[in-house]
Amino acid sequence: MRMIPPVLACVLVGAAAAPARAQTPQTDTAPDPIKTLVERLDLERYKATIKGLTQFGDRRQGTDRNRQAVDWIEAQLKSYGCPTDRIKYVYDPPPTQGSGRGRGNAGGLAVGGGRPRGVRTPTGVNTDPLKQPDEKLRALDMQPTTPGPREMVYCTKVGTTHPDEMYIVGGHMDGHGWGEAANDDGSGTALVMELARVFSAPDVQTERTIRFALWNNEETGSQAARAYIAQRQALQGKEDPPGSKQYPEPKWLGMIQHDMMLFDHGMPNADGTIPKQQRPEADVNVEFQMNSKMAAESQKLAWVFEAANEKYATDYPAAVGSHMTNTDSGPFQDLIAAISVRENERGVQIGSGWDPQWHQPTDVYATYSDKDFRLGLNAAQTTLGAVAGLTGATLKK
Ligand SMILES: [Zn+2]
Numbered sequence: 001m002r003m004i005p006p007v008l009a010c011v012l013v014g015a016a017a018a019p020a021r022a023q024t025p026q027t028d029t030a031p032d033p034i035k036t037l038v039e040r041l042d043l044e045r046y047k048a049t050i051k052g053l054t055q056f057g058d059r060r061q062g063t064d065r066n067r068q069a070v071d072w073i074e075a076q077l078k079s080y081g082c083p084t085d086r087i088k089y090v091y092d093p094p095p096t097q098g099s100g101r102g103r104g105n106a107g108g109l110a111v112g113g114g115r116p117r118g119v120r121t122p123t124g125v126n127t128d129p130l131k132q133p134d135e136k137l138r139a140l141d142m143q144p145t146t147p148g149p150r151e152m153v154y155c156t157k158v159g160t161t162h163p164d165e166m167y168i169v170g171g172h173m174d175g176h177g178w179g180e181a182a183n184d185d186g187s188g189t190a191l192v193m194e195l196a197r198v199f200s201a202p203d204v205q206t207e208r209t210i211r212f213a214l215w216n217n218e219e220t221g222s223q224a225a226r227a228y229i230a231q232r233q234a235l236q237g238k239e240d241p242p243g244s245k246q247y248p249e250p251k252w253l254g255m256i257q258h259d260m261m262l263f264d265h266g267m268p269n270a271d272g273t274i275p276k277q278q279r280p281e282a283d284v285n286v287e288f289q290m291n292s293k294m295a296a297e298s299q300k301l302a303w304v305f306e307a308a309n310e311k312y313a314t315d316y317p318a319a320v321g322s323h324m325t326n327t328d329s330g331p332f333q334d335l336i337a338a339i340s341v342r343e344n345e346r347g348v349q350i351g352s353g354w355d356p357q358w359h360q361p362t363d364v365y366a367t368y369s370d371k372d373f374r375l376g377l378n379a380a381q382t383t384l385g386a387v388a389g390l391t392g393a394t395l396k397k
């Protein structure tokens with residue numbers, strides 16, 4: 001069990017009540033509408049959405065294949081009945097800048113502040129096209145990135161009684177490394193799209209608003225998420241036009257990011273190889289950042305997800321951790337409750353080599369088995385159950 005710092009212990013006592021509340025028996029025999037919604041998720045549909053994203057290769061930001069992927073995602077969201085909009089911004093990196101992301105902190109701690117243990121293998125971003133053996137995919141990924149205008153797409157389910165308050169459910173649609181970005185982050189993007197589909201069904205209503213955000217430029221430092229905050233933070237909760245009961249930017253109640261959902265084969269073996277199969281004890285990792293201004297609120301949100309997993313996820317449990325890092329929920333972590341949902345903890349597990357496909361040419365759809373895709377489906381069940389509860393989802397009679 002994780003050691004809990006004293007500053008957070010009091011919060012945890014309060015939060016520990018959350019699972020008990022979620023399990024309160026219903027007094028009548030009415031079916032749980034949230035369970036019905038969770039059952040509308042489907043492994044084959046989730047896989048098909050990931051497969052659809054991989055037709056645009058690694059979807060690297062600043063390329064035609066990235067722009068085509070944004071268009072494709074928007075068309076799918078519209079077809080689900082989820083009205084879309086875009087954020088426009090400019091990405092002009094200084095020529096010498098790399099990804100700008102450290103892999104470790106002083107004192108031997110992982111990025112995010114966790115303490116690595118056990119066998120560790122090297123990680124990095126592949127930049128060599130010749131490492132992609134599939135010539136068709138290599139050609140698809142060939143166009144280089146150029147600085148300039150960028151766009152991201154989101155869609156919105158408007159709440160009935162509290163349209164002025166919302167949760168943001170996000171994933172990043174860009175990738176790199178000369179593969180198909182199937183797991184990083186086709187798996188998170190597809191999860192968000194599948195939730196948009198379920199929540200946008202004509203018989204579903206929610207009291208509060210949900211925004212489904214497909215961030216761009218995550219791999220270069222979350223520039224789309226930062227642009228979203230810069231452009232829209234001050235608009236929160238404002239009725240526009242006045243008297244219209246319309247809120248273009250509802251007040252942000254929380255941000256939940258999904259980034260790499262499929263692969264939890266465990267720690268590398270002593271010889272540096274990775275176990276071939278999804279480990280039976282695989283879990284969904286829900287992380288908050290203990291060194292953020294909103295740590296208490298974020299931790300509380302994380303435990304809501306843990307409880308929703310207990311209630312609604314069919315195969316794999318959830319584990320809560322305190323070192324969220326390097327994802328689009330980061331720019332929100334000092335503003336609102338912010339968590340990430342992943343296959344592994346980002347700092348001490350992925351950072352120690354637990355996912356050998358990470359930013360590599362092997363991150364292609366064909367690499368993954370149904371047991372891998374099922375972990376992503378369980379994350380979708382977890383988030384859908386949690387967000388449905390938080391926003392008061394019901395089915396119209
Ligand atoms: Zn990612």
